[in-house]
Amino acid sequence: MTAVARVIVDVPSRETDRTFDYLIPDRLSGWVEIGTRVAVPFGGRTLQGIVTGLGADAEVELARMKPLEDVLDAITPLSSELVQLGVWMSKRWLCPLTIALQAMLPAALKGRAEKYVFPAEGAEWSDEETAQSGGLLHALRKGQPLKLSGLLQHYPEHGDLLRRWLLDGRLEERQKVEDRLSVKTVQTVFPSDAETLKRAVAELPARAHKQREVLAYLADQPEPIGVQRLAEAVSTTPSTIRSLAERGWIDIRAVTEDRDPYADRDFPVSLPMQLTPAQAAALLPINDALEQRSNEVFLLHGVTGSGKTEVYLQAIQRCMESGREAIVLVPEIALTPQMVERFKSRFGARVAVLHSRLSQGERYDEWRKIREGRAQVAVGARSAIFAPFSKIGLIVIDEEHETSYKQEESPKYHARDVAVERARLHGAVVVLGSATPSLETYQAAVDGGRPKYIAMPERVADRPLPGVRIVDMREELKLGNRAMFSRELAEALRDRLDRNEQTVLLLNRRGYATFVMCRSCGYTAACPHCEISLTYHRGSHNLRCHYCGYAEAEPKVCPSCESPHIRFFGTGTQKVEEALAEAFPGIRVIRMDVDTTTEKGSHEKWLTQFRERRADVLLGTQMVAKGLDFPYVTLVGVLAADAALRLPDFRASERTFQLLTQVAGRAGRHELPGEVIIQTYDPEHVSIDSVRGHDYKGFVTKELHVRRQLGYPPYGRLIAITLSHESVPMLLSVGEQFAMRIREKAAALGISSDFTEPGRAALEVLGPVSSPIARLKDRYRFQCMVKYRGDVDASFLASQVLQEMGDAVKRGGLQVSVDVDPQMML
Ligand SMILES: Nc1ncnc2c1ncn2[C@@H]1O[C@H](COP(=O)(O)OP(=O)(O)OP(=O)(O)O)[C@@H](O)[C@H]1O
Numbered sequence: 151m152t153a154v155a156r157v158i159v160d161v162p163s164r165e166t167d168r169t170f171d172y173l174i175p176d177r178l179s180g181w182v183e184i185g186t187r188v189a190v191p192f193g194g195r196t197l198q199g200i201v202t203g204l205g206a207d208a209e210v211e212l213a214r215m216k217p218l219e220d221v222l223d224a225i226t227p228l229s230s231e232l233v234q235l236g237v238w239m240s241k242r243w244l245c246p247l248t249i250a251l252q253a254m255l256p257a258a259l260k261g262r263a264e265k266y267v268f269p270a271e272g273a274e275w276s277d278e279e280t281a282q283s284g285g286l287l288h289a290l291r292k293g294q295p296l297k298l299s300g301l302l303q304h305y306p307e308h309g310d311l312l313r314r315w316l317l318d319g320r321l322e323e324r325q326k327v328e329d330r331l332s333v334k335t336v337q338t339v340f341p342s343d344a345e346t347l348k349r350a351v352a353e354l355p356a357r358a359h360k361q362r363e364v365l366a367y368l369a370d371q372p373e374p375i376g377v378q379r380l381a382e383a384v385s386t387t388p389s390t391i392r393s394l395a396e397r398g399w400i401d402i403r404a405v406t407e408d409r410d411p412y413a414d415r416d417f418p419v420s421l422p423m424q425l426t427p428a429q430a431a432a433l434l435p436i437n438d439a440l441e442q443r444s445n446e447v448f449l450l451h452g453v454t455g456s457g458k459t460e461v462y463l464q465a466i467q468r469c470m471e472s473g474r475e476a477i478v479l480v481p482e483i484a485l486t487p488q489m490v491e492r493f494k495s496r497f498g499a500r501v502a503v504l505h506s507r508l509s510q511g512e513r514y515d516e517w518r519k520i521r522e523g524r525a526q527v528a529v530g531a532r533s534a535i536f537a538p539f540s541k542i543g544l545i546v547i548d549e550e551h552e553t554s555y556k557q558e559e560s561p562k563y564h565a566r567d568v569a570v571e572r573a574r575l576h577g578a579v580v581v582l583g584s585a586t587p588s589l590e591t592y593q594a595a596v597d598g599g600r601p602k603y604i605a606m607p608e609r610v611a612d613r614p615l616p617g618v619r620i621v622d623m624r625e626e627l628k629l630g631n632r633a634m635f636s637r638e639l640a641e642a643l644r645d646r647l648d649r650n651e652q653t654v655l656l657l658n659r660r661g662y663a664t665f666v667m668c669r670s671c672g673y674t675a676a677c678p679h680c681e682i683s684l685t686y687h688r689g690s691h692n693l694r695c696h697y698c699g700y701a702e703a704e705p706k707v708c709p710s711c712e713s714p715h716i717r718f719f720g721t722g723t724q725k726v727e728e729a730l731a732e733a734f735p736g737i738r739v740i741r742m743d744v745d746t747t748t749e750k751g752s753h754e755k756w757l758t759q760f761r762e763r764r765a766d767v768l769l770g771t772q773m774v775a776k777g778l779d780f781p782y783v784t785l786v787g788v789l790a791a792d793a794a795l796r797l798p799d800f801r802a803s804e805r806t807f808q809l810l811t812q813v814a815g816r817a818g819r820h821e822l823p824g825e826v827i828i829q830t831y832d833p834e835h836v837s838i839d840s841v842r843g844h845d846y847k848g849f850v851t852k853e854l855h856v857r858r859q860l861g862y863p864p865y866g867r868l869i870a871i872t873l874s875h876e877s878v879p880m881l882l883s884v885g886e887q888f889a890m891r892i893r894e895k896a897a898a899l900g901i902s903s904d905f906t907e908p909g910r911a912a913l914e915v916l917g918p919v920s921s922p923i924a925r926l927k928d929r930y931r932f933q934c935m936v937k938y939r940g941d942v943d944a945s946f947l948a949s950q951v952l953q954e955m956g957d958a959v960k961r962g963g964l965q966v967s968v969d970v971d972p973q974m975m976l
């Protein structure tokens with residue numbers, strides 16, 4: 151019997167979305183397991199793929215089978231559990247399996263990069279092993295990394311040894327990324343014994359002062375030291391030091407160094423806090439579940455400042471004590487240094503941090519730390535849910551309601567759902583935490599009992615929630631105040647300046663771009679390729695499309711009627727900043743938005759400045775609303791609270807309520823009491839009015855009622871299918887067919903299209919209608935929305951129809967994108 155690998159090739163299409171079988175050549179036996187990345191011959195090309203199964207086939211079949219070309223990594227990047235999770239994802243979100251699997255790999259591992267092998271620092275081999283290796287070890291020990299593929303070719307009989315030493319860590323494997331070794335190596339001087347040093351000094355020519363200094367320095371310092379650092383220490387050049395090595399007096403070797411993004415940070419040690427009674431009560435059932443290793447899911451509903459983080463920390467501690475690992479997801483935007491610090495301070499080097507602001511190399515090193523068992527806690531944004539742990543005990547999702555947990559490109563997965571499935575595979579506990587749980591999670595807890603509901607309704611240490619005032623801007627206008635700030639907010643701000651306290655100002659800008667309009671004819675500047683208004687950028691004096699990047703110069707007169715009365719509308723953060731400077735001379739403002747935070751480390755820089763009270767106001771978009779915990783913030787102001795309420799999205803109310811509650815929660819978190827002022831044109835709206843009394847229950851009760859009537863989530867589910875093409879008639883005809891076929895299939899199964907009868911299974915297809923963004927990059931977009939409820943496998947129906955219509959779609963050159971449980975309706 152010959153071994154066969156079943157491989158998913160990395161071509162994301164429906165036709166190749168199945169396994170292909172390959173022979174495992176002898177040379178690679180022992181290197182191939184489930185999750186191994188391989189190179190395979192495919193239709194005359196070499197493709198990359200992932201092994202998802204192993205087996206043995208009848209000899210007849212084997213005769214026609216091609217062998218694998220190569221194994222791409224020595225340490226298998228995916229476990230069989232992750233492969234299994236990928237299979238589940240591809241069904242759940244209707245995407246090719248390869249897309250799901252690729253999403254689990256760190257970017258550095260994608261593509262076909264050469265792998266290098268070299269000895270780990272301090273690794274030792276017995277004489278017997280050295281002899282066994284037949285020159286292999288000698289080659290490796292020269293210090294230069296050698297290509298894995300070359301080693302396999304030159305030392306085919308030593309594959310087993312190589313593999314064993316890679317696994318026991320005496321050899322290390324790295325790869326080339328971005329034309330550099332993914333690994334950072336430092337040329338390091340290792341101390342020589344006193345004898346050698348003495349001899350060196352004796353043999354050196356008298357005028358070799360610098361070299362003598364180097365030797366004297368080394369004699370005093372027994373630790374290995376980087377060549378560069380040593381050169382600096384005795385103010386000489388690296389070549390002076392190297393010349394000593396050439397004569398055999400000192401030993402210089404390349405040493406790998408993890409690129410630790412937090413290397414220059416000192417994290418003060420933090421010990422577990424004495425829990426408040428509410429925290430202790432919340433932790434109890436979580437610890438019980440951890441103890442019993444039961445696959446429980448909890449909703450930890452704690453108001454802002456109730457101390458949820460300490461509950462997570464102590465649960466993680468318990469999880470680690472039982473020898474298991476923990477994943478903590480936080481929204482990308484909230485992954486502030488402050489958040490990272492809390493975990494690093496408590497768990498030190500056992501924490502790996504994964505987020506998009508790290509370089510590819512840094513991410514790869516953090517990922518390896520997890521894969522190789524050197525980290526037990528992973529803190530990260532959405533994709534950290536794929537952290538390659540093998541014995542997960544706990545998964546925490548902080549701010550579980552955040553939309554950033556849904557990936558908007560394929561695979562369009564939701565990390566919360568992946569977490570629940572992954573926890574099931576590990577028998578792990580899930581904790582979903584939020585001050586404003588998503589309606590889906592809340593309703594499931596209250597009506598279904600899973601997740602189990604845990605409440606922390608008060609802030610720690612009896613601190614009150616801040617008082618909230620709503621200011622009706624229509625009244626302001628009536629009274630003749632045309633300024634950006636209401637009198638109340640202006641007064642409160644001045645008050646904070648006088649008392650040297652701090653203010654957070656949120657400009658709710660979602661759906662509120664700064665656009666250009668002619669006051670004479672009503673012309674608005676739009677992108678010529680997309681159905682989207684152009685956004686004005688003050689700095690560069692141009693208009694830009696945020697979808698395709700198109701840019702044009704700022705117009706001086708209206709391009710349509712040539713009137714000079716062309717104006718820039720909307721309140722950008724830059725404009726607020728200017729208004730602040732004008733109204734409060736000398737005010738120190740930190741502005742945080744996409745424009746000021748693109749640079750690496752800029753988040754950290756601004757927040758540190760603010761924390762150190764080097765600014766009076768932190769002004770920004772959504773990114774100032776979450777997770778921040780600053781003692782001197784006593785005022786929170788919100789401008790344009792209702793801006794996002796008019797978006798054509800049924801979750802607009804929910805999002806607005808969540809955002810306002812979150813930002814309100816930044817005030818008065820420590821000794822000083824806080825106050826919140828919300829400016830709006832729509833004060834009666836339930837999303838705004840409910841914030842006044844911090845009334846989550848009041849809000850959800852009303853909102854759930856609306857959702858139930860309309861059959862929207864959580865009482866129904868959606869699948870959005872978007873078709874795009876240059877031709878509208880083509881789109882309409884395919885769209886119509888698509889909708890019709892799904893309706894027919896549902897009807898054939900006896901599924902009603904009537905949502906009025908409560909509780910009964912139902913399905914309807916809305917559309918095709920023009921998408922909210924009707925044209926993008928010169929392609930028109932139409933969408934069909936499948937809405938369903940109850941025991942209906944709508945995903946299956948949709949994928950059947952997609953399959954049936956595959957040829958028509960392909961011939962016409964249409965693009966189809968499917969979004970199961972869409973979060974963004976735009
Ligand atoms: N048991 C405790 N004793 C004293 N202080 C505590 C305790 N638990 C938490 N705190 C402090 O209370 C503050 C709020 O805690 P934390 O930031 O965890 O709140 P949170 O529930 O996550 O709020 P948010 O949802 O607004 O982020 C922090 O400054 C934290 O250090």
Ligand SMILES: [Zn+2]
Pocket residue numbers: 677678679680682695696697698699700927
């Ligand atoms: Zn555009």
